[in-house]
Amino acid sequence: MVLSKAVPSSSHDASLDCTFASRYVRDPLPRFKLPEESIPKEAAYQVINDELMLDGNPRLNLASFVTTWMEPECDKLIMAALNKNYVDMDEYPITTELQNRCVNMIAHLFNAPIGEEETAVGVGTVGSSEAIMLAGLAFKRKWQNKRKTEGMPYDKPNIVTGANVQVCWEKFARYFEVDLKEVKLKEGYYVMDPEKAVAMVDENTICVAAILGSTLTGEFEDVKKLNELLTEKNKETGWDVPIHVDAASGGFIAPFLYKDLVWDFRLPLVKSINVSGHKYGLVYAGVGWVVWRSKEDLPDELVFHINYLGADQPTFTLNFSKGSSQIIAQYYQFIRLGFEGYKNIIENCMENAKVLRQGLEQTGKFNIVSKEVGVPLVAFALKDRTYYTVFDISENLRRFGWIVPAYTMPADAQHIAVLRVVVREDFSRSLAERLVSDIHKVVQELDEQVKHVTKVVTTQVDITARGGGTDGALVHKSEQEIAEEVITYWKKLVSHKKTSGVC
Numbered sequence: 455m456v457l458s459k460a461v462p463s464s465s466h467d468a469s470l471d472c473t474f475a476s477r478y479v480r481d482p483l484p485r486f487k488l489p490e491e492s493i494p495k496e497a498a499y500q501v502i503n504d505e506l507m508l509d510g511n512p513r514l515n516l517a518s519f520v521t522t523w524m525e526p527e528c529d530k531l532i533m534a535a536l537n538k539n540y541v542d543m544d545e546y547p548i549t550t551e552l553q554n555r556c557v558n559m560i561a562h563l564f565n566a567p568i569g570e571e572e573t574a575v576g577v578g579t580v581g582s583s584e585a586i587m588l589a590g591l592a593f594k595r596k597w598q599n600k601r602k603t604e605g606m607p608y609d610k611p612n613i614v615t616g617a618n619v620q621v622c623w624e625k626f627a628r629y630f631e632v633d634l635k636e637v638k639l640k641e642g643y644y645v646m647d648p649e650k651a652v653a654m655v656d657e658n659t660i661c662v663a664a665i666l667g668s669t670l671t672g673e674f675e676d677v678k679k680l681n682e683l684l685t686e687k688n689k690e691t692g693w694d695v696p697i698h699v700d701a702a703s704g705g706f707i708a709p710f711l712y713k714d715l716v717w718d719f720r721l722p723l724v725k726s727i728n729v730s731g732h733k734y735g736l737v738y739a740g741v742g743w744v745v746w747r748s749k750e751d752l753p754d755e756l757v758f759h760i761n762y763l764g765a766d767q768p769t770f771t772l773n774f775s776k777g778s779s780q781i782i783a784q785y786y787q788f789i790r791l792g793f794e795g796y797k798n799i800i801e802n803c804m805e806n807a808k809v810l811r812q813g814l815e816q817t818g819k820f821n822i823v824s825k826e827v828g829v830p831l832v833a834f835a836l837k838d839r840t841y842y843t844v845f846d847i848s849e850n851l852r853r854f855g856w857i858v859p860a861y862t863m864p865a866d867a868q869h870i871a872v873l874r875v876v877v878r879e880d881f882s883r884s885l886a887e888r889l890v891s892d893i894h895k896v897v898q899e900l901d902e903q904v905k906h907v908t909k910v911v912t913t914q915v916d917i918t919a920r921g922g923g924t925d926g927a928l929v930h931k932s933e934q935e936i937a938e939e940v941i942t943y944w945k946k947l948v949s950h951k952k953t954s955g956v957c
Contacts, residue, residue, distance in 0.1 A: 473500040510857050516875045516889075517859040519703055519733040519829075523880040528786045531779075532738070538778035540578075541769070549778045552785040553578045556731075559788055561745045563709050564701075564718040564727050568748075575752055576745035577770055578731075578781050582702035583622035584772050585728035585744035589698050590626045590660075592726065592746070595753045597660040600694075606657075614654045615663040616646025617864040618670050620702065623663060632660065639867040644671045644823070648680040652687050659695050661725070666717055667704030670863060670874070672829030674704055677717040677724070684723055696725040696751075702742070703829045705729030710797040711804070712827070725751045731784045734800065734829075736791070736879060741780035799879050803830035806886045807877040813890030819897050823872050830877040835870060841904040844873045850896040856889060 473479060478497035483505075512522040524532075535549070543550040554573070561574030568574050579585045594611050601608035612633035615623055619636070627634035637650045645668055655662060662684060664677045677699055688694055699717060701708070706729060708715055718724060724747065731741035746752045757770045791799070807830040814820045814834050824833040836844055848860035863870045875889065 473497050511855055513880055514855045515857040516881070517857050519730070519876050519878070520739045521732055521736050522738075522878065524736070524738060524783065524787075525790070528783050528790075531782050531786055533779075535779045535782050536777060540776045540778040540781060541774055546778065549781060553781045556781065556784050556788060557743065557745060560705075560729065560743050561719075564705070564729075564745060566719045566745060566747060574745060575747075575749050576743060578784075579728075579742040579744060579771065580740055580773065580776060581732060581742040582620075582700070582728045582730040583625070583742070585702075585742045586622050586698075586700060587626050587630075587772055588770060589726040589728060589744050589746075590630065590632065591756060592752050593660040593696065593698065594630065594632060595756055596751070597658075599753065610658050611660045612656070612658050613661055613663055614651050614659055616651070616665065616668075616675070617866075618645055618668045619663065619665060619700070620669050623700075633658075635659075636865075638865050639863060641867050641870055644668065644863060644867060645673050645675045648676055648683055651680065652683040655684065655687060655693075655695050657691070657693060659693075661696050661698045663698050663700055664717075665704075666699055666701040666708060667829040669703070670861075670872075671824040671833045672703070672831040673825045674708065674712075674715070674717065674828050677721060681721040681723045688723075695723075697721070697723045699724055699727045701727050702730040703733055706734035706736075706796065707800055707829060710793065710800050719747055731780065734803075735784060736787050736796075736799070737780055737783045739780075740777070741784055800830070803877045803879065803881070806830070806881055806883050807832055809883055810875060810877065810886040810890060813887065814893070817890075817894055817897065823870070824874075831874060832877070833872045833874040835872045839871070842900045844871050846900060847893065847896055848873060850899070851892060854892045854895075856892060858889075 473496050476494075476497060478493050479501060483501060512518075515522070538546050538549060540546075540549065540553075556578065557576035558568075558574045561568060561576060566574055577588070579588065590613070593613075597611055598608040610633065611631075612635050613623070613627065614635045614637070617636040617639050624634060626632065635654050637646045637654065639645075646664065648664075651662055662680060664675045664680055666674050666677065668675070677697065681697060684695060684697065699705075701717075705727065708717060718727060726744060726746045728742060728744045729735065731737045731743055732739045735741070735743075752770070757768050759768055808826075811822055811824075811826075811832050811834075814832065815822060819837060820834040821837055822832065822834050824831055836842075836847075844860040848858050851858050858873055858875055860871060860873050862868050863872070877886070
């Protein structure tokens with residue numbers, strides 16, 4: 455007689471008839487310690503996938519400049535390259551060649567003074583943060599070498615920027631011991647004033663950083679005027695202070711929309727430029743670029759040479775191993791879209807930003823803070839902040855699935871709080887119109903809440919006023935006094951709202 459033997463349900467190689475009928479969805483997930491036992495792949499996938507459903511929808515995340523959609527053909531290339539280590543140049547020479555092609559295409563796009571067959575100086579990074587670190591290190595080392603040659607102190611380098619710079623500049627300053635001298639902002643002017651910036655330059659300034667596409671408002675800083683003023687100061691003082699352009703957001707916009715805008719290597723003092731491939735370079739998160747004007751602007755001692763992966767390989771990065779997918783994806787976008795394709799996409803983004811801006815203006819509730827020339831985004835502030843704030847609007851929009859950031863401006867404009875919507879390639883006109891509709895609904899709801907609570911508070915204040923003073927006499931308050939007490943009540947509520955800055 456043949457006896458059948460049941461396979462224990464805990465067997466790891468047993469297939470699951472139904473994940474949701476198994477014990478794996480009942481047991482708590484490990485959070486801080488590696489679990490003792492394995493679980494089936496189906497169960498691992500399901501429990502993680504279920505938890506990830508609680509994340510926001512990337513397409514509706516209007517806080518981010520980072521690309522959230524690419525063509526299926528590019529997705530295939532990305533998946534096929536997931537197991538390629540970008541740093542293994544000898545093993546993956548074609549991937550290395552694609553990176554070099556991208557560097558040269560960007561250098562020509564930014565009008566670097568190189569010949570048609572000449573190789574540009576630049577490197578792919580994990581984003582503009584790493585690119586800025588590398589550019590900053592090059593400026594610092596070149597300044598130090600010059601000071602040493604002159605027999606001058608070289609222990610107190612500084613960078614001049616606007617207070618509107620992204621946090622990566624603060625990281626560079628803190629990590630690499632460079633003083634960050636910030637030009638303060640003011641209401642109505644949310645970018646670096648070139649005259650104030652040049653006035654802050656001294657003999658220890660390693661560079662002045664200009665932003666092409668402010669994170670706060672999308673506005674382009676006047677790099678041409680900065681170059682002119684700084685050239686004059688260098689002549690007067692004998693210094694040689696250069697310019698770095700942080701074009702993380704605007705580097706893939708200005709060349710396609712504003713060809714007459716002079717901001718790049720056409721200006722003699724611009725020695726390096728960074729740009730984010732994962733923003734308007736239209737690639738998923740994880741790729742940035744930094745390009746130098748010439749080899750002389752990148753000190754040789756910062757470039758390392760290794761040979762333990764095969765042939766001699768020069769490397770100038772903060773990290774070592776990283777994936778190749780985003781480099782390949784960037785090259786795909788360059789040859790797929792070309793100049794015409796990028797121009798069409800960016801023009802569409804600007805048109806959709808215009809639709810959004812006009813829709814917000816028609817509500818009568820907002821002042822538009824951003825400019826029409828710059829990055830396709832819309833930053834807007836409430837006209838009346840008496841009863842609710844932009845933070846209330848941001849919080850309520852999440853009910854509709856939208857992630858719209860609210861933040862206060864940097865010093866000295868921190869009393870201004872705004873909402874900001876970044877218009878990306880996948881943000882269509884229909885979505886822009888839907889967002890305006892949902893913002894209008896939120897504002898109407900908040901107005902109704904104000905009317906209701908104001909009525910209740912007014913009644914309470916009126917009853918208190920009629921209740922008499924400390925001596926028992928009746929106290930009659932004017933309508934203005936009652937209104938002021940109601941406003942005071944609302945301001946106490948509003949003041950408790952968060953005022954976190956933008957990321």
